[in-house]
Protein backbone atom coordinates (compact mmCIF):
# COMPACT_ATOMS: atom_id res chain seq x y z
CA UNK A 1 0.00 0.00 0.00
CA UNK A 2 1.44 3.34 -0.95
CA UNK A 3 0.83 6.23 1.41
CA UNK A 4 -0.18 9.60 -0.04
CA UNK A 5 2.68 12.08 0.00
CA UNK A 6 2.15 15.79 -0.69
CA UNK A 7 5.20 18.01 -1.07
CA UNK A 8 5.10 21.15 1.11
CA UNK A 9 6.30 23.13 -1.92
CA UNK A 10 3.06 22.14 -3.70
CA UNK A 11 1.09 24.00 -1.03
CA UNK A 12 3.40 26.93 -0.31
CA UNK A 13 3.76 28.72 3.01
CA UNK A 14 0.33 30.38 3.16
CA UNK A 15 -1.68 27.33 2.11
CA UNK A 16 0.31 25.28 4.65
CA UNK A 17 -0.71 27.73 7.41
CA UNK A 18 -4.38 27.49 6.29
CA UNK A 19 -4.11 23.70 6.20
CA UNK A 20 -2.69 23.49 9.75
CA UNK A 21 -5.22 26.05 10.98
CA UNK A 22 -8.11 23.80 9.92
CA UNK A 23 -7.38 21.42 12.80
CA UNK A 24 -7.33 24.17 15.46
CA UNK A 25 -10.43 24.98 17.50
CA UNK A 26 -10.50 28.06 19.75
CA UNK A 27 -11.73 27.13 23.26
CA UNK A 28 -11.18 30.28 25.32
CA UNK A 29 -13.27 33.43 25.06
CA UNK A 30 -10.12 35.46 25.80
CA UNK A 31 -8.62 34.37 22.45
CA UNK A 32 -9.93 37.26 20.36
CA UNK A 33 -7.83 36.37 17.30
CA UNK A 34 -5.85 33.21 16.67
CA UNK A 35 -3.92 32.35 13.51
CA UNK A 36 -4.47 34.56 10.48
CA UNK A 37 -3.10 38.02 11.28
CA UNK A 38 0.31 39.50 12.06
CA UNK A 39 -0.16 38.56 15.71
CA UNK A 40 -2.71 36.80 17.92
CA UNK A 41 -4.90 39.02 20.10
CA UNK A 42 -5.74 38.08 23.69
CA UNK A 43 -8.28 39.79 25.93
CA UNK A 44 -6.53 40.99 29.04
CA UNK A 45 -9.11 43.02 30.96
CA UNK A 46 -8.41 46.73 30.52
CA UNK A 47 -6.24 46.11 27.46
CA UNK A 48 -5.56 43.41 24.92
CA UNK A 49 -2.23 41.65 24.47
CA UNK A 50 -0.84 40.73 21.07
CA UNK A 51 1.55 37.81 20.67
CA UNK A 52 3.74 36.95 17.69
CA UNK A 53 6.61 34.55 17.13
CA UNK A 54 9.25 34.04 14.47
CA UNK A 55 11.77 31.31 13.85
CA UNK A 56 15.02 32.18 12.07
CA UNK A 57 17.43 29.54 10.78
CA UNK A 58 21.00 29.99 9.70
CA UNK A 59 21.26 29.19 6.00
CA UNK A 60 17.55 29.85 5.42
CA UNK A 61 16.89 33.30 6.90
CA UNK A 62 20.41 34.60 7.38
CA UNK A 63 23.90 33.85 6.11
CA UNK A 64 26.71 34.43 8.61
CA UNK A 65 29.27 34.74 5.82
CA UNK A 66 28.06 38.32 5.38
CA UNK A 67 25.56 39.02 8.19
CA UNK A 68 27.33 40.09 11.40
CA UNK A 69 25.92 38.35 14.51
CA UNK A 70 25.08 41.72 16.04
CA UNK A 71 22.84 42.51 13.05
CA UNK A 72 21.27 39.04 13.11
CA UNK A 73 20.33 39.59 16.76
CA UNK A 74 18.93 43.05 16.07
CA UNK A 75 16.94 41.86 13.05
CA UNK A 76 15.48 38.88 14.93
CA UNK A 77 13.92 41.33 17.41
CA UNK A 78 12.94 43.91 14.76
CA UNK A 79 10.93 41.44 12.65
CA UNK A 80 8.85 40.48 15.69
CA UNK A 81 8.37 44.10 16.74
CA UNK A 82 7.25 44.79 13.17
CA UNK A 83 4.41 42.25 13.57
CA UNK A 84 3.37 43.92 16.84
CA UNK A 85 3.43 47.29 15.03
CA UNK A 86 1.27 45.80 12.27
CA UNK A 87 -1.46 45.23 14.88
CA UNK A 88 -1.15 48.90 15.93
CA UNK A 89 0.09 47.75 19.35
CA UNK A 90 3.11 48.73 21.46
CA UNK A 91 5.71 45.99 22.11
CA UNK A 92 6.51 45.39 25.78
CA UNK A 93 8.26 42.05 26.25
CA UNK A 94 10.17 39.43 24.26
CA UNK A 95 11.40 35.92 24.95
CA UNK A 96 14.52 34.74 23.16
CA UNK A 97 15.33 31.11 22.47
CA UNK A 98 18.46 29.99 20.68
CA UNK A 99 19.97 26.73 19.51
CA UNK A 100 23.73 26.68 18.91
CA UNK A 101 26.19 24.26 17.38
CA UNK A 102 29.72 23.93 18.79
CA UNK A 103 30.96 26.23 16.02
CA UNK A 104 29.87 29.14 18.22
CA UNK A 105 32.00 30.56 21.04
CA UNK A 106 30.87 32.52 24.09
CA UNK A 107 32.16 35.63 22.31
CA UNK A 108 29.96 34.86 19.31
CA UNK A 109 26.89 34.45 21.55
CA UNK A 110 27.81 37.73 23.25
CA UNK A 111 27.85 39.45 19.84
CA UNK A 112 24.41 38.03 19.00
CA UNK A 113 23.03 39.15 22.35
CA UNK A 114 24.58 42.60 21.99
CA UNK A 115 22.37 42.97 18.91
CA UNK A 116 19.32 41.57 20.69
CA UNK A 117 19.87 43.90 23.64
CA UNK A 118 20.43 46.92 21.38
CA UNK A 119 17.08 46.22 19.69
CA UNK A 120 15.36 45.66 23.04
CA UNK A 121 16.68 49.07 24.12
CA UNK A 122 15.68 50.71 20.82
CA UNK A 123 12.09 49.40 20.96
CA UNK A 124 11.68 49.68 24.73
CA UNK A 125 11.03 45.97 25.31
CA UNK A 126 12.14 43.74 28.18
CA UNK A 127 13.81 40.39 27.55
CA UNK A 128 11.86 38.21 29.98
CA UNK A 129 12.93 34.65 29.24
CA UNK A 130 13.68 31.99 26.69
CA UNK A 131 15.58 28.79 26.23
CA UNK A 132 19.00 27.67 25.01
CA UNK A 133 19.78 24.31 23.51
CA UNK A 134 22.27 22.50 21.30
CA UNK A 135 21.91 22.39 17.53
CA UNK A 136 23.50 20.11 14.96
CA UNK A 137 23.10 22.58 12.13
CA UNK A 138 24.21 26.07 13.05
CA UNK A 139 22.30 28.85 14.72
CA UNK A 140 18.54 28.90 15.28
CA UNK A 141 16.79 31.88 16.88
CA UNK A 142 13.17 31.97 17.96
CA UNK A 143 11.73 35.17 19.40
CA UNK A 144 8.25 35.76 20.76
CA UNK A 145 7.07 39.33 21.21
CA UNK A 146 4.20 40.53 23.38
CA UNK A 147 2.57 43.88 22.83
CA UNK A 148 -0.27 45.88 24.28
CA UNK A 149 -3.09 48.13 23.08
CA UNK A 150 -6.62 49.12 23.86
CA UNK A 151 -9.09 46.81 22.15
CA UNK A 152 -10.39 49.56 19.86
CA UNK A 153 -6.85 50.46 18.77
CA UNK A 154 -6.09 47.07 17.22
CA UNK A 155 -5.83 47.04 13.40
CA UNK A 156 -6.69 43.70 11.85
CA UNK A 157 -6.08 42.69 8.26
CA UNK A 158 -9.82 42.33 7.88
CA UNK A 159 -11.01 45.92 8.36
CA UNK A 160 -10.36 47.55 4.97
CA UNK A 161 -13.46 49.18 3.47
CA UNK A 162 -14.32 50.29 -0.05
CA UNK A 163 -12.93 53.78 -0.78
CA UNK A 164 -10.34 53.59 2.02
CA UNK A 165 -6.94 54.96 1.03
CA UNK A 166 -4.04 52.51 0.75
CA UNK A 167 -0.88 53.78 2.48
CA UNK A 168 2.67 52.51 2.68
CA UNK A 169 5.58 53.76 4.80
CA UNK A 170 9.19 54.33 3.76
CA UNK A 171 10.40 52.85 0.51
CA UNK A 172 10.25 49.34 -0.91
CA UNK A 173 12.43 46.80 -2.70
CA UNK A 174 15.68 47.81 -0.98
CA UNK A 175 16.04 44.68 1.18
CA UNK A 176 15.70 42.36 -1.82
CA UNK A 177 18.17 44.36 -3.89
CA UNK A 178 20.54 44.46 -0.90
CA UNK A 179 20.34 40.68 -0.60
CA UNK A 180 21.20 40.27 -4.29
CA UNK A 181 24.28 42.47 -3.82
CA UNK A 182 25.42 40.55 -0.73
CA UNK A 183 24.97 37.24 -2.59
CA UNK A 184 26.82 38.57 -5.63
CA UNK A 185 29.79 39.73 -3.56
CA UNK A 186 29.81 36.42 -1.68
CA UNK A 187 30.12 34.52 -4.97
CA UNK A 188 32.93 36.85 -6.08
CA UNK A 189 34.70 36.18 -2.77
CA UNK A 190 34.23 32.39 -3.06
CA UNK A 191 35.70 32.48 -6.57
CA UNK A 192 38.62 34.64 -5.48
CA UNK A 193 39.23 35.12 -1.73
CA UNK A 194 41.76 37.89 -2.43
CA UNK A 195 39.02 40.11 -3.87
CA UNK A 196 37.63 42.60 -1.38
CA UNK A 197 33.81 42.85 -1.50
CA UNK A 198 32.70 46.03 -3.28
CA UNK A 199 29.96 47.28 -1.00
CA UNK A 200 30.67 51.03 -0.61
CA UNK A 201 28.08 52.09 -3.19
CA UNK A 202 25.41 49.84 -1.75
CA UNK A 203 25.32 50.75 1.95
CA UNK A 204 21.64 51.75 1.94
CA UNK A 205 20.30 48.59 0.29
CA UNK A 206 22.59 46.20 2.18
CA UNK A 207 21.74 47.99 5.45
CA UNK A 208 18.03 47.50 4.72
CA UNK A 209 18.64 43.77 4.30
CA UNK A 210 20.97 43.28 7.26
CA UNK A 211 19.45 45.61 9.84
CA UNK A 212 15.81 46.53 9.14
CA UNK A 213 13.99 48.86 11.52
CA UNK A 214 10.40 48.15 12.56
CA UNK A 215 8.22 51.25 12.02
CA UNK A 216 7.20 51.90 15.62
CA UNK A 217 7.80 55.60 14.92
CA UNK A 218 4.79 55.59 12.58
CA UNK A 219 2.62 53.75 15.13
CA UNK A 220 3.41 56.35 17.81
CA UNK A 221 2.75 59.22 15.38
CA UNK A 222 -0.63 57.80 14.37
CA UNK A 223 -1.52 57.44 18.04
CA UNK A 224 -0.74 61.12 18.59
CA UNK A 225 -2.96 61.97 15.58
CA UNK A 226 -5.71 59.65 16.87
CA UNK A 227 -5.71 57.57 13.71
CA UNK A 228 -6.52 53.86 13.83
CA UNK A 229 -5.81 52.29 10.42
CA UNK A 230 -8.85 50.35 9.19
CA UNK A 231 -6.48 47.49 8.30
CA UNK A 232 -2.74 46.94 8.56
CA UNK A 233 0.02 44.42 7.81
CA UNK A 234 3.80 44.65 7.73
CA UNK A 235 5.66 44.06 4.48
CA UNK A 236 7.71 40.93 5.06
CA UNK A 237 6.84 39.01 1.88
CA UNK A 238 6.40 41.81 -0.66
CA UNK A 239 3.81 44.54 -1.25
CA UNK A 240 1.67 42.56 -3.71
CA UNK A 241 1.51 39.53 -1.43
CA UNK A 242 0.54 41.69 1.59
CA UNK A 243 -2.14 43.48 -0.47
CA UNK A 244 -3.57 40.05 -1.29
CA UNK A 245 -3.73 39.22 2.43
CA UNK A 246 -5.63 42.41 3.22
CA UNK A 247 -8.00 41.96 0.26
CA UNK A 248 -8.70 38.32 1.19
CA UNK A 249 -9.25 39.05 4.91
CA UNK A 250 -11.34 42.17 4.25
CA UNK A 251 -13.28 40.81 1.26
CA UNK A 252 -12.31 43.78 -0.94
CA UNK A 253 -10.39 44.62 -4.10
CA UNK A 254 -7.65 47.22 -4.62
CA UNK A 255 -6.23 49.54 -7.24
CA UNK A 256 -2.70 50.87 -6.83
CA UNK A 257 -0.70 53.24 -9.01
CA UNK A 258 2.82 52.56 -10.20
CA UNK A 259 3.81 56.23 -10.09
CA UNK A 260 2.91 56.38 -6.38
CA UNK A 261 5.09 53.44 -5.33
CA UNK A 262 8.04 54.58 -3.18
CA UNK A 263 11.49 53.43 -4.27
CA UNK A 264 14.84 54.81 -3.15
CA UNK A 265 17.24 56.01 -5.87
CA UNK A 266 19.97 53.57 -4.80
CA UNK A 267 17.45 50.70 -4.91
CA UNK A 268 16.34 51.74 -8.40
CA UNK A 269 19.87 52.16 -9.78
CA UNK A 270 21.14 48.93 -8.20
CA UNK A 271 18.14 46.94 -9.47
CA UNK A 272 18.87 48.20 -13.00
CA UNK A 273 22.56 47.32 -12.57
CA UNK A 274 21.56 43.79 -11.53
CA UNK A 275 19.21 43.43 -14.50
CA UNK A 276 16.11 43.45 -12.27
CA UNK A 277 12.93 45.41 -12.95
CA UNK A 278 12.74 48.00 -10.11
CA UNK A 279 8.93 47.85 -9.98
CA UNK A 280 9.03 44.06 -9.65
CA UNK A 281 11.43 44.55 -6.71
CA UNK A 282 8.96 47.00 -5.12
CA UNK A 283 5.97 44.69 -5.67
CA UNK A 284 7.56 41.36 -4.79
CA UNK A 285 10.71 42.11 -2.79
CA UNK A 286 10.55 40.74 0.74
CA UNK A 287 11.87 41.86 4.12
CA UNK A 288 11.42 45.61 3.89
CA UNK A 289 9.42 45.59 7.16
CA UNK A 290 7.56 48.74 6.20
CA UNK A 291 3.86 49.06 7.06
CA UNK A 292 1.00 48.71 4.59
CA UNK A 293 -2.30 50.06 5.90
CA UNK A 294 -5.63 51.51 4.90
CA UNK A 295 -7.27 54.62 6.33
CA UNK A 296 -10.72 56.13 6.11
CA UNK A 297 -10.77 59.16 3.78
CA UNK A 298 -11.60 61.41 6.74
CA UNK A 299 -8.10 60.72 8.15
CA UNK A 300 -6.29 61.65 4.94
CA UNK A 301 -5.82 65.31 5.86
CA UNK A 302 -3.99 64.39 9.06
CA UNK A 303 -1.38 62.35 7.16
CA UNK A 304 -1.35 64.23 3.85
CA UNK A 305 1.92 66.07 4.52
CA UNK A 306 3.73 63.22 6.26
CA UNK A 307 7.14 62.87 4.56
CA UNK A 308 7.35 59.11 5.01
CA UNK A 309 3.80 57.91 4.31
CA UNK A 310 2.81 57.36 0.68
CA UNK A 311 -0.73 57.08 -0.66
CA UNK A 312 -0.51 54.40 -3.31
CA UNK A 313 -4.12 53.61 -4.19
CA UNK A 314 -7.59 52.86 -2.91
CA UNK A 315 -9.78 49.99 -1.81
CA UNK A 316 -12.45 48.77 -4.25
CA UNK A 317 -15.20 46.15 -4.31
CA UNK A 318 -13.95 42.57 -4.38
CA UNK A 319 -15.58 42.07 -7.82
CA UNK A 320 -13.41 44.86 -9.23
CA UNK A 321 -10.29 42.76 -8.57
CA UNK A 322 -6.74 43.77 -7.75
CA UNK A 323 -5.02 46.09 -10.20
CA UNK A 324 -1.89 48.08 -10.82
CA UNK A 325 -2.25 51.17 -13.01
CA UNK A 326 1.09 51.57 -14.76
CA UNK A 327 2.87 54.85 -15.53
CA UNK A 328 1.70 54.58 -19.15
CA UNK A 329 -1.89 54.37 -17.93
CA UNK A 330 -2.51 50.70 -18.72
CA UNK A 331 -4.09 48.46 -16.11
CA UNK A 332 -2.43 45.20 -15.10
CA UNK A 333 -3.74 42.52 -12.81
CA UNK A 334 -1.68 42.32 -9.60
CA UNK A 335 0.09 39.02 -9.00
CA UNK A 336 1.32 37.97 -5.57
CA UNK A 337 4.55 36.12 -6.14
CA UNK A 338 5.72 36.83 -2.63
CA UNK A 339 8.76 35.54 -0.91
CA UNK A 340 9.08 31.79 -1.09
CA UNK A 341 10.64 30.02 1.89
CA UNK A 342 9.89 26.51 0.62
Ligand SMILES: [Mg+2]
Pocket residue numbers: 038082083086233234235236
Ligand atom coordinates in the same frame (compact mmCIF):
# COMPACT_ATOMS: atom_id res chain seq x y z
MG1 LIG B 1 3.58 40.25 9.40
